[in-house]
Amino acid sequence: MTLDAIDTALIDILREDARISINALADRANISRSNAYARLHRLTEAGVIRGFTVRTDPIREGYHTSAYVALSIDQSEWKPIRQRLTALPEVRHIALVGGEFDVLTLVRARDNQDLRRVVLQEMQAIPGVRSSRTFLVFEDLDTPTPSPRLASTSASGSP
Known part of the structure; x- marks a missing residue:
């Protein structure tokens, strides 16, 4: 379209x-x-x-700890891993990516102890997940997502 x-x-x-x-x-x-x-x-x-x-403020919603969790997985297990990850309420975004890791997830947790539980007990227990690496989020910023067409016209100074 x-x-x-x-x-x-x-x-x-x-x-x-x-x-x-x-x-x-x-x-x-x-x-x-x-x-x-x-x-x-x-x-x-x-x-x-x-x-x-609805977009919510994770802190005001009670999720005081956020992290991106990168996973290395057995590629043949992607579909069952995806199903298990989507079943975790703390996992807010999942992306199959190329590079050093295979999957990148955004996890929202109540606190550090809850994050530890999600990563070490829930995610690491999924068959086919080989390893994980956690990147703590210190500050979240929502950025506007203008359409590419409008972004290019504003950059050129044209209305």
């Missing part, structure tokens, strides 16, 4: 506020309400928009 400038604008507006009304979305994108609704439906049906979610 090819996105045009209006589709990109709608996505960027929704990234800022996924709870925006369809009327406000249409106004901000300078299109009709029916056009906004039709495009939103098309983007969702095509899988460009996979869903709408």
Whole structure:
């Protein structure tokens, strides 16, 4: 699916506020309400928009320790490992990566003791996980994710 400038604008507006009304979305994108609704439906049906979610502050939610945990795994065990990792509520993101490690996960834990339990008792116990390396997160920053098209136009100084 090819996105045009209006589709990109709608996505960027929704990234800022996924709870925006369809009327406000249409106004901000300078299109009709029916056009906004039709495009939103098309983007969702095509899988460009996979869903709408809530972003929380992990500290205020009670998760005072965060870490990226890199795993070395037996490649043939990826699917069962992925299933086991997704079942752990503390694992918030999983990526199969290339490089020194095979899998990179973001873990949110209540405290250091909870993180230790997740890494050493839960993750290390998964068959096919050979080793892990933990990188503590000292500060989380959410960065805006502008569309590549809009990022390149703002960088060039064009509107």
